[in-house]
Structures are given as structure tokens and as C-alpha cells.
Amino acid sequence: MARIFEFGEVVDGYPIRVVNEREARAGAGILLLFGLIAFSQAFLNGSFTMTRMVILVFAADFAIRVLINPRFAPSLILGRYAVRKQVPDYVGAAQKRFAWALGLAIALMMIVWNLWLNQAGPVALLGCVTCILLLFFETSFGICVGCAIYNWIWPGQAQLCPGGVCEMPGARPAITRLGWAQGATVLATLAVILVTAPLVAGMQSPRYFGPGAAAMGGANLTVAPDDCTAPALARFIGMEAHWRTRNGC
Secondary structure, three states: OOOOOOOOOOOOOOOEEEEEEEHHHHHHHHHHHHHHHHHHHHHHOOHHHHHHHHHHHHHHHHHHHHHHOOOOHHHHHHHHHHHOOOOEEEHHHHHHHHHHHHHHHHHEEEEEEHOOOOOHHHHHHHHHHHHHHHHHHHHHHHOHHHHHHHHHHHOOOOOOOOOHOOOOOOOOOOOHHHHHHHHHHHHHHHHHHHHHHHHHHOOOOEEEEOHHHHHHOOOOOOOOOOOOOOOHHOOOOOHHHHHHHOOOO
């Protein structure tokens, strides 16, 4: 029973229980993917079905991580399989448990707000965006925001932080530093985007030349002849009825 209800792994050479950071980041990426799809469905189509399913899965996954054992969390099982050929990167389990407890708290809040009270609006948007950002930072940059909060509340208690941020000395290695040239490059890129964006926005919508192009007549993908005529692409992929409902036709 003790092997089921425990948190973190015991690994030779490490004085504390640890979690494989590569596995955690892979699990975060899996949840992020489905979270983005669900958020897009709710934001663009007004459909909250997938959002509610993702909220339930998210809550169940984090409840298993925090209250039972991370080894049995579905996203981490898939993550472990995905990175099974990579050398493990061990990080302290205590701060990870705290971070995942914060995720569970957000998921429970979303269950109450969106499923029980059947509410949307700014609160639901804030909850979704917060989860997406936290998952994005973890899977893309290896930044565990919850771990940073843990270290802020209990200074010096966190060990083996992701990226070694707890152990990194004050003087950062030269390879991690940025200079004026890099900053100028970013600013120049932003300037190019600002200049070209209006030009791109003014271009005609593309025409479809893939499979079935003859049936569609090479029609414009997005612009409809009138307000209630579905675009050719919507008709081609069988989404005409959905398009009409979405646009109040």
C-alpha cells in the first residue's frame, strides 16, 4: 500500500525523493495541447463541451499526482513513455508536489465555476489562460512557476530545482547572458512584424488547390458571397451547418 500512496521516487545518490523533470515536462506538453484545442473551441465556436472534458481530466490527473502517486497520473504515464529513451533529469519532489497542488486548486475552481455553476466569462477565461500559461512555461522553457513560489515561501528549502536554479551561483555563466546585439535583433524583428502585418492583412484570402479543388472551383476559403452562404472550405469539409449556426444564419 505504501508503494501506491507515495510521492516521488527514491534514487540512489539523491538524499531526497525526486521526480523525473523530463517526464513532467512531457506530461505538461500533453495537457497543454488538449488545453489549447479546448480553449480554441470555446473561444472561436462557443462550444464548451471539450473545455469541460479537459477540466475534468485535468482535475483527475492532478488529483492522482498530488493525492495518490505521480506514477499513476495518465499524462505522466504518457510522458514517461515519450521520454523513455532519454536520460532522466531528477528534480526535488517537494516543490513539484506544491506546484501540482496549485494546478489541482485551479482545476477544482474551474469545476465549480464552469460545470457546477455553469458560468463562463472573465473568471473562466482567467482560469483557462492561467493553466495554459503555466503549462506553456513548464513544457517550453522548463520554468516551474509553482516551484518558484514554493522557494519564495520557504527560502532555501527547495532542492534540485528544475534547471538547477536553486543551486546556480549569483554570477551566471557567460552563455546565459544577453547583450545589446541580441536586444537589437528582437526589436528589429518586432519592427518588421509591425510594418508587414497591415500588408499581409490586406491580401486576398487564399484559394484552395488541394484534393477536391475542382469541386470547389478554386473558391476563396473564407470570404462568402453573402452573409449566410458558407465558404467553400466549410462546405467541402462538411461543416456548413456548423458554420451557419456559428454565424447566426
